[in-house]
Amino acid sequence: MKIKQRTIQQQIQIAIISISIFSMLVLGIGTFMLTTNKIVENYQQDFYYSLQTSDNIVELQLNSIIEGMRNLLLKEAYMKALSEAGEEEGSYFSSKETRILEKSVNELTLQQASVQEVLSVSLNGKLHIHSKKSDLSQYTSFYRNGEILKQDWIKEAQDADGKELILGSNALTGKEDTLSIVKYLRGYKEDSGVGYLVVNVSKNIFKKAFENRGNYKTNCFMVVDENKENQLIYFQGDENYKEGIYKAYIEDSVQSGKTSYIFSTRGSFVNGWKLISGIQSSELNAQKISIGTLISIMILILFGVGMFVSHTIARRIYMPLKKLERTMQSVEEGTRNITEEFDDSEVGLLGQKFKEMVNNNLVLRERLLYAKIKQREQELHLLQEQINPHFLYNALDALYCMAIVHEEDEIATMVAALSDNFKLSLNKGSNLIQVRDELDHIRAYITIQNMRYKDKFHVQIQVDSSLMDKKILKLLLIPFVENAVYHGLETKIGEGNIWITGHEEEERIVFTVIDDGVGIDDMSKLNKGYGINNVKERIELYYGENSEVVITSEPGKGTRVKIVLMENEMRI
Known part of the structure; x- marks a missing residue:
């Protein structure tokens, strides 16, 4: 079925209304987007400073623990017991060495509430554990045949040459409820190693640091180790969003801005770690509802005004065009001599030119046909x-x-x-x-x-x-x-x-x-x-x-x- 061709008046009305609507939409959408971007920018800026504060809190706690670990280097009895155990045969520390190790590390666990376990390892693989937990069955396999020396963190600690390394999970078991600080202990009398020290710290040290979540429901905090293939070290927030927000962060790292979450990130004092605050975009956009409603009402009002104005303008333009249309219709039906008079408007001038063109068209057409025939003959x-x-x-x-x-x-x-x-x-x-x-x-x-x-x-x-x-x-x-x-x-x-x-x-x-x-x-x-x-x-x-x-x-x-x-x- 053929679609009826719209009149010029209708086309003018549609054009004016379309331009008006387009302008209103551009203005409305521009205002809407500007508001949205400002909300996002405010969130990212506010939580960037919040993450900075959180990082300082975590840094103070971990530095206090590291300072306690360094104090063990000054305890001659501890270093000597660890050194002698590394030179003796067997799989276990002696009773005397155990008492010395217990006494030395007990102060560290008492002073630091977040320290869960302190593990002392000799160079030949003997293991001593001082723990606040009663169940140590998870470490049983590490007591035999120097099994503990086969772990990757041993080599990392040696390469660090005495510098403390912070691992995102338990160095021995890989469990995620604690993080480990490992250190290669240099000799107390000579420049040689005497063993290894591992301090397992509860990840609750992050809890206090990330207390400020604002009034957001979906806001979450994460600690990620970039050097471990984006390994999630810590998560705080609604557990229902944990998997989704972590996956969104990984995708956002590959394709920036392509997820339904908004992130604010900051590097941590721990090399390779990042502190991340994330929130669903829809929650931040809640403030846009009132603005969107207001813009919609304005668009409807302007639409009504535009309809009235477009009708008035279109009619004034259409009437002279209608006259020209009737003249052209008569020419189509066979009229060759136009007597219609036109005014001095732009449309009138157009009609006058059309009148002259039609009146001279027959002669021009005959001349053109003759010229074309001659040209064709010459070409042939x-x-x-x-x-x-x-x-x-x-x-x-x-x-x-x-x-x-x-x-x-x-x-x-x-x-x-x-x-x-x-x-x-x-x-x-x-x-x-x-x-x-x-x-x-x-x-x-x-x-x-x-x-x-x-x-x-x-x-x-x-x-x-x-x-x-x-x-x-x-x-x-x-x-x-x-x-x-x-x-x-x-x-x-x-x-x-x-x-x-x-x-x-x-x-x-x-x-x-x-x-x-x-x-x-x-x-x-x-x-x-x-x-x-x-x-x-x-x-x-x-x-x-x-x-x-x-x-x-x-x-x-x-x-x-x-x-x-x-x-x-x-x-x-």
Whole structure:
């Protein structure tokens, strides 16, 4: 079903209303986005400073524990017991060494409420654990055969060369409820190692640091170790959001701003750690509801005003256009002399110009048609006169060679064929030629070429008898035969064949020229040749744009040319 075309008045109204709505939407959306961005910026700025405070709190607590660990280096009895145990055989510390280790590390656990366990490890893998917990079964496997020395953190502690390393989980068991501070203990008398110290600290030290969540429901805090493939060290907030917000942070790290969460991040004093505050975007956007409502109401009011104004303006513009429309309608119905008067407005001036154009149109049209016909005739004659004469030169060259070499009657035959060829080419100055004469032209051409190439070429012609008396453009088929000889069959080893067919299909005449030559490996080369392009242009000029020349080729097998002539569009 056709959609009814809108009137000019309707189009003007729609245009004005559309521009108004677009402007209002741009203004509204711009204000909305600006408000949204400001809310996000405020959240990220506020919580950035909050994370800074949290990091300072955590740093103070961990530095206090690290200071206690360093104090153990000053306890000669502790260092000596650990050193001697590393030189003795066996899997366990002696009773005396155990008492010394217990006494030395007890002060650290008493002073630091967050310290859960202190593990002392000798160089040969002996393990002593001082713990606030009663169940130490998780460490049983580490007492035997120096098993503890096989862990990765041992090598990391040695590489740190006495500097404390903070690990995001339990160094021995990998459990996530504690973090471990490990240290390689240098000798108390000489520059050599005496063992390792591991302090397991409860992650509750983060709890107090991240107390300020604001009045947000989905706001969460995380501590992430960037050096451990974004390992989540600590999470504080609603556990229902834990998995989603952590996954969103990983995606946000890869594609910034592509998640439904908003993050504020800050690097921690611990190398590779990051403190993160995250919140769902929808919660921050809650403040935008009132602004969005206000903007919507303003848009509705402005829409009503715009409707009234657009109707008034459109009507004032439409009335002169309606007058012009009626005038154009009368011209469409056959009026050639316009008497309608127009005012001095822009539309009136347009009507006046239209009036002058219509009144002068008939003369102008006749002049244009005459000029176009003359131009077409000139183009046709020019194209006809530009046909490449290289065949004449080749034929004369062959005639000369045969006259020198053979001195026989074949020269007469060749001259007769050449004479026929020229006669058919000139065709008494006419652009049209009967199909039978065009075919005779081809036979004469092949006769001459066979005398040059010792009967190398064979032509088979199958054209319907009904076409023989029809007239076509002269030199329509011969350029394609010539092309088949020179580019398809001449370079072929042995004899070659050309098949020419012709028949009628309704109001079309279809010719085909097929050869079994070497084919064309690059079809773009055809566009560089003058002869083929000349024929294509002549066919388009005489038989219209719906006529066509289609060339297909397969290297090594031959080339096929299909020529379609539209009889009903012939312009002769």
